[in-house]
Amino acid sequence: GQQLNQSPQSMFIQEGEDVSMNCTSSSIFNTWLWYKQDPGEGPVLLIALYKAGELTSNGRLTAQFGITRKDSFLNISASIPSDVGIYFCAGHLHYGGATNKLIFGTGTLLAVQP
């Protein structure tokens, strides 16, 4: 079945550092999504990407939809303590008549040292 490989599994950084994480897939996707999950809460949508090559920003976050449609990356610039959490990528492949099914990565745990 479809799998998303997300790396790194965890990151421990100092406040102010930039962060980069990525997802790769064996299949192509039409949409890439990035979510953040705080402890005890549900995932919150950060960025949605709809076109190969698309680069989208949301504040200090920047994500790109890989040109091959099989990968995506998320960058966080100038990290702050509230960036702590688990970041998930998710890919969506819509093909006629199919349900809106997301495939999720295994997550990247980010810890930020003040």
Added chain:
Amino acid sequence: ETGVTQTPRHLVMGMTNKKSLKCEQHLGHNAMYWYKQSAKKPLELMFVYSLEERVENNSVPSRFSPECPNSSHLFLHLHTLQPEDSALYLCASSQDQRGAGEQYFGPGTRLTVT
């Protein structure tokens, strides 16, 4: 209330109990989802409802029984669960079950089966 809400937030139940999880979305969406999130595993899609009709059941055991009385409400009825069913149960909604992929999650119900 805004977004997607879930109740209860925490639930402890014995293996012989019957309980229900409730989800409500205030986004005007017409597709709703149940996911299971266990430690160190990707999010597992359980059920998909579109316009109150179940369109996907991902080989979920019959001890989990979903109900979608209208496009704003989704329930997950639980009975004779096993300890391995302990997990975070997340509800999500989207604009359209065949849309671009964006799903919005509730905060989850942390379920412990004793």
